[in-house]
Amino acid sequence: xxxxxxxxxxxxxxxxxxxxxxxxxxxxxxxxxxxxxxxxxxxxxxxxxxxxxxxxxxxxxxxxxxxxxxxxxxxxxxxxxxxxxxxxxxxxxxxxxxxxxxxxxxxxxxxxxxxxxxxxxxxxxxxxxxxxxxxxxxxxxxxxxxxxxxxxxxxxxxxxxxxxxxxxxxxxxxxxxxxxxxxxxxxxxxxxxxxxxxxxxxxxxxxxxxxxxxxxxxxxxxxxxxxxxxxxxxxxxxxxxxxxxxxxxxxxxxxxxxxxxxxxxxxxxxxxxxxxxxxxxxxxxxxxxxxxxxxxxxxxxxxxxxxxxxxxxxxxxxxxxxxxxxxxxxxxxxxxxxxxxxxxxxxxxxxxxxxxxxxxxxxxxxxxxxxxxxxxxxxxxxxxx
Numbered sequence: 001x002x003x004x005x006x007x008x009x010x011x012x013x014x015x016x017x018x019x020x021x022x023x024x025x026x027x028x029x030x031x032x033x034x035x036x037x038x039x040x041x042x043x044x045x046x047x048x049x050x051x052x053x054x055x056x057x058x059x060x061x062x063x064x065x066x067x068x069x070x071x072x073x074x075x076x077x078x079x080x081x082x083x084x085x086x087x088x089x090x091x092x093x094x095x096x097x098x099x100x101x102x103x104x105x106x107x108x109x110x111x112x113x114x115x116x117x118x119x120x121x122x123x124x125x126x127x128x129x130x131x132x133x134x135x136x137x138x139x140x141x142x143x144x145x146x147x148x149x150x151x152x153x154x155x156x157x158x159x160x161x162x163x164x165x166x167x168x169x170x171x172x173x174x175x176x177x178x179x180x181x182x183x184x185x186x187x188x189x190x191x192x193x194x195x196x197x198x199x200x201x202x203x204x205x206x207x208x209x210x211x212x213x214x215x216x217x218x219x220x221x222x223x224x225x226x227x228x229x230x231x232x233x234x235x236x237x238x239x240x241x242x243x244x245x246x247x248x249x250x251x252x253x254x255x256x257x258x259x260x261x262x263x264x265x266x267x268x269x270x271x272x273x274x275x276x277x278x279x280x281x282x283x284x285x286x287x288x289x290x291x292x293x294x295x296x297x298x299x300x301x302x303x304x305x306x307x308x309x310x311x312x313x314x315x316x317x318x319x320x321x322x323x324x325x326x327x328x329x330x331x332x333x334x335x336x337x338x339x340x341x342x343x344x345x346x347x348x349x350x351x352x353x354x355x356x357x358x359x360x361x362x363x364x365x366x367x368x369x370x371x372x373x374x375x376x377x378x379x380x381x382x383x384x385x
Contacts, residue, residue: 015042017078017144017161018360019151024069027368029361034067035079037358040151043143045165047091052103052166055180057083057159058351058376059363060188061215061275062107062298066154067364070300074135077152078144079360081107083159084174084183085379094168102180103171104187106329107155109138110169121199121326128169132156138167159184160360162379172333181376182340182348185216187329189374190336190347193221193273195325196294199332201269203228208267210234210260212283214242216374217296218273219249219350225269226250227344234267236260236282239370249349257282272297277305289315296322350374 018035025032045051057080065071066079083105087097097103109128116123131138135152143165144151144158156170174183193216197203209225211218214237225233226249235246235254243254255263261282268291272283275297284307287293311317325332339345353375355363366372 013042013044015040015161015163016357017158018080018357019146020067020075020077020079023067023072023075027365029067029364029368033361035360035364037360038146040078040161041145042163042165045089045091046139046141047093048139048168049091049137049141049165050087050094050097050103050168050171051089052085052105052164053088054083054085054159054162054164054379055102056085056184056376056378058181058184058189058216058374059360059367061217061367062155062188064364064367065298068368071298073133073154074152076146076149077135077154078158078161079154080159080161081105081155081157082184082188083157083164084180084187085164088163097168097171097173101173102176102178102183104174104183104329104333105157105159105166105171106187106191107157108132108324109156109167110328111138112169121328124323128156137165138169160357160377172329174333174337178337178340179348181351181354181378184376185220185347185350185374186333186336189216189350190220191327191329191332192296192322192325193217193219193271194224194336195327195332196271196296196322197221197224197228197269198335199326200294200320200322201271201292203230203269205229206231207269208232208234208288209269209271210236210265210267210283210286211271211273212236212257212279212286213272213274213297214239214246214373215273215370216350218271219246219373220347221271221273222246222251223249223345223347227339232267234260234265236286242373245349249346261285267291269294275299277303280305281307284319287317289317292318292320294320294322296325351376354378
C-alpha cells in the first residue's frame with residue numbers, strides 16, 4: 001500500500017466512529033441512544049481500496065431510515081454515507097488516485113460489468129446493491145472491528161468516523177477549492193435530487209417545476225431547476241422556514257401542499273422528495289397533462305398510494321422512479337461542481353448546522369422532526385470540531 005506520512009498510519013489502527021447498535025428505538029434518540037461513539041479497529045485497504053481521513057460527513061434520511069428501522073440492515077453498523085475526505089493510502093491496483101487528494105464518497109459503487117451498469121445510470125449496480133445490503137465493501141470485505149466483533153459498513157462508506165476504507169469505485173476526486181462540507185453534500189443529496197431532474201426528467205428552460213418536500217434532496221433539486229433557468233420553480237412543504245428559504249434560493253412560489261392543491265397548480269415536472277405516500281399523491285396531483293413525475297423518496301415498504309389510472313392514460317402523464325438520481329457519479333459530480341463554481345448553485349446554503357460526532361443521536365432527532373436539512377459533522381485531527 002502506498003501512503004503519505006501520517007502519525008495515524010504508524011500508530012495502532014484505532015479510529016472513532018458512530019456505531020448503530022440498536023434500530024427502531026423510541027425517540028428522542030438523544031435519550032434512547034441507538035448510536036454509540038466507539039473506538040474501533042480498521043484494517044488496511046485491499047488492492048482496489050483507499051484509506052481515507054474523513055473531513056466532513058453529513059446526516060441524511062438514508063442514515064435515519066436504518067436508525068428508525070424502516071430499512072433493515074445488519075447490525076452493528078458504522079453509519080454515514082454522505083462524506084468527503086483526504087486519501088491517506090491506496091491499494092496496489094489503484095493507479096488513478098494519489099495520497100493527498102480530496103475525494104467525495106458516493107453511496108452506491110458501480111462494478112461496471114453487470115447488466116444494470118449498462119443502463120447509463122438508470123438502474124443501480126447489482127453488485128453494489130448486494131454489497132450495500134450485506135454491509136460489506138464492493139469486494140465483499142469487512143474492515144471494521146470492535147474488539148472481536150465485526151462491524152458492518154454502511155453503503156460502502158461508513159463516513160461517521162475519523163477514518164474509513166472504501167472501494168475506489170465509491171469515490172470521485174475533487175479539487176481543493178471545493179470545501180469538504182460542500183463536497184460531502186454533492187455525493188448524495190445533490191446526486192439524488194439534482195440528478196433526478198437532469199437525468200430522468202431532463203428538464204429544460206421551458207419546463208415549469210414543482211418540488212414536493214424541501215429536505216436536503218428536495219432543496220438540491222430546487223437549486224438545480226433554478227440553475228437550469230426553468231420557467232418557474234414552485235416549492236411545496238409544510239415547514240414555513242423551509243418555504244422561506246426556498247424563496248430566497250429562487251423559487252417563484254412557496255406553498256403548503258394544501259395551498260398548492262387549492263391554487264390548482266399544474267406544472268410540467270414534479271419532483272417528489274419526501275418518501276411518503278401522501279406526498280406522492282400530492283405530487284401526482286400537481287402534474288400537468290403531458291407532464292412528468294419523478295419520485296426519489298423511499299417510503300416504508302408497506303406504504304401504498306391512491307392515484308387515478310385514468311389521468312395517467314388520458315393526460316399522458318409519465319411517472320418515473322429514480323434511485324440516486326440515475327447518476328453516474330464520475331460523470332455527474334463534475335457537472336455540479338462547475339455549477340457551484342459558477343455561483344449559480346449555492347449548495348452551502350443547505351447546510352443548517354455543523355455538529356460534533358458525539359451529537360449524532362441529537363442530529364437524528366432533528367432530521368426525524370424535519371427541523372433540519374443538512375447537518376454536517378466536521379472533523380479535525382480525528383475529532384469533530
